[in-house]
Amino acid sequence: MKLFQLRERGTTVRTEIVAGCTTFLTLSYIIFVNPLVLGETGMDTGAVLVATCLAAAFGSAVMGLYANFPVALAPGMGLNAYFAAIAVGTMGLPWQVALGAVFCSGVLMLVLSVLPVREWVVNSIPRSQKVAIAAGIGFFLAIIGLRNAGVIVGSEATLVALGDLAQWPVALAALGFVGIVALERRRLPGAVLVCILVVAVAGWLAGLSPAPESLADAPPSLAPTLFQLDIAGALEVGLLAIVFAFLMVDLFDTSGTLVAVLNEAGLTDEEGRVPGLRRALVADSSATIAGSLLGTSTTTSYIESAAGVRAGGRTGLTAVVVAALFLLAILLSPLATAVPAYATAPAIVFVGCIMARALRDIDWNELTESVPAIVTAIAMPFTYSIATGIGLGFIAYAAIKLAAGRASELNPAIVTVAALFLIRFLFT
Numbered sequence: 001m002k003l004f005q006l007r008e009r010g011t012t013v014r015t016e017i018v019a020g021c022t023t024f025l026t027l028s029y030i031i032f033v034n035p036l037v038l039g040e041t042g043m044d045t046g047a048v049l050v051a052t053c054l055a056a057a058f059g060s061a062v063m064g065l066y067a068n069f070p071v072a073l074a075p076g077m078g079l080n081a082y083f084a085a086i087a088v089g090t091m092g093l094p095w096q097v098a099l100g101a102v103f104c105s106g107v108l109m110l111v112l113s114v115l116p117v118r119e120w121v122v123n124s125i126p127r128s129q130k131v132a133i134a135a136g137i138g139f140f141l142a143i144i145g146l147r148n149a150g151v152i153v154g155s156e157a158t159l160v161a162l163g164d165l166a167q168w169p170v171a172l173a174a175l176g177f178v179g180i181v182a183l184e185r186r187r188l189p190g191a192v193l194v195c196i197l198v199v200a201v202a203g204w205l206a207g208l209s210p211a212p213e214s215l216a217d218a219p220p221s222l223a224p225t226l227f228q229l230d231i232a233g234a235l236e237v238g239l240l241a242i243v244f245a246f247l248m249v250d251l252f253d254t255s256g257t258l259v260a261v262l263n264e265a266g267l268t269d270e271e272g273r274v275p276g277l278r279r280a281l282v283a284d285s286s287a288t289i290a291g292s293l294l295g296t297s298t299t300t301s302y303i304e305s306a307a308g309v310r311a312g313g314r315t316g317l318t319a320v321v322v323a324a325l326f327l328l329a330i331l332l333s334p335l336a337t338a339v340p341a342y343a344t345a346p347a348i349v350f351v352g353c354i355m356a357r358a359l360r361d362i363d364w365n366e367l368t369e370s371v372p373a374i375v376t377a378i379a380m381p382f383t384y385s386i387a388t389g390i391g392l393g394f395i396a397y398a399a400i401k402l403a404a405g406r407a408s409e410l411n412p413a414i415v416t417v418a419a420l421f422l423i424r425f426l427f428t
Contacts, residue, residue: 004068004315011314016070019313020321023072027304029192029347030056030074031329032339037080038297041088041095046220049333051294053326054222059287059299060323064316067279070308071261072322073287076300077351078137079249081144083297086385087242098242099225099292100234105246106288106298113281118251124413125255129393131358132373134260134303136380136389137253138355143381145348148341149173168208169342172199176346184350192347200343212338219330225295241424248390248417250298254284257301265309303355368404372397391421 006012034052035045052075059073087098112118143160146152150170155161163170176199183191204211234243258281262274269275284301291299308318359377364370376393383389398418401410 003065004317006315006317009314011312013317015312016315016317017321019070019308019311019318021325022311023070023302023305023308023313023318024322024325025193026191026307027072027074027302028325028329029196029344030077030302031326031332032196033077033344033348034075034080034296036339036341036344037084038095040084041098043095043295044220044224046333047222047225047295050219050222050330051225051291051296053330054294055287055291055296055299057323057326058290059283060319060326062283062286063280063301064319064323066316067276067283068316069258069262069267069276069280070265070313070315070318071258071280071301071305072308072319073284073299073301074326075291075296076250076253076298076302077348078141079246079253079298079300080296081140082245082249082385085144090384091242093242094230094233096228096230097233098297099229099295100231101242101246102298103229103231103289103292104234104243105250106285106292108243108247109250109288110282110285112251113278113285116278118255118281119278121251121255121413121417124411126369126397126414128362128369128373129376129397130255130259131361132376132393133253133390134358135356135373136377136393138352138358139377139381140352140384140389141355142349142352143384145345145350145352148348149345150342168206169203169340172202172208173342173345175199176343177349180346180350192350196339196343196347199346200339203340203343204338208342209340210338212334214334216331217334220333222294227293228295229292244420244424245385246298248421250284250288250300254281254300257303257305258284260303261301261305261309264306265314267314304351368397368400368406368409372400391425394418395422395425 006016031049031052035048038048039045056074063069063071063073083098083102087093087101088095109118150163150167150173151165152160153163176195179195179198180192183194203209258277259268259274262268267274274280287299362370362373372393375396376389379392380389394414395418398410398414401407
């Protein structure tokens, strides 16, 4: 076990295995949620389930073996919603083209990771924008979850309105949400997964949705999504903005997650920087490329890895354990594909609430920091686009600093990113 430097990091094999199991139980809801989200695009849900598990296993294994960090990877929440709701739903792209865009963004991310560019950008982002991005993604997830639960519905008059709360699926989703919060407060490993299954079983027994014929079976075929991406279509001039959007979202989402989890694990230096961050970024980028080839949206580092860190995980062995468990989970396809949207909705809302807590780290007394941060956070759900929220936030940050006579607080990375987003909004 010299590869993982267990002694140097003050941990043991047993502790790392327990941490890996804890992380897996905390984020395994993605096995149920991702096929439902991407299934709305017309993708085969069984194939997406297998692709989800394989991409998560590959990414987590590379993170553990190459970067030696206790961080698990899987297709990202928010990124999958952007893929389904915006790229395919709103823009009308075939899902094959959207997968091509994910592949292209992954390749660009890998290049930026191997070069010092991505690390330079990450270390140059103001803290207020980092936390605002995390919170904004949280608000975005919350709206998606509330919609899936039936709590909110679309309205031409008010854009969003209250749904019919007298419906049983809404009631079960509400109970599931309360249960997740209560069990998480008691630090029960796998609280999210437990509540998803409880709500799903209640729905099956009540006849609200069909129950699975078996709990485990041979894996579904991966053929409907394997190598089905359309790279040429994604490289058309009019779609480069989509590639750029996936690139920007993954850039900041992953970077914020890695810094947060590794800081919790005590693997950052005195300035909050991560030694060996480049290896982690390469692992993340490679997982996105592999996931797009298999047939799933952007694969990214998961903030739920912090649960494993709290259980004592300090090395890549934690991530390798997660990878092995994702491979075993492929056999549970009958169960996963029978879980209804109202059962996973509470988990989506809960994750959104957890991410929104990042707003507490904003310096509220400094308007040139707090106002752009709020622009970033609220623009994501209101425009139904993570990338748009990031872009508007960066533009607001640069413009407000300049107008307030604090241009010296801007760095080249911020100005460059703001300019690129401004060009995108005005000319694409």
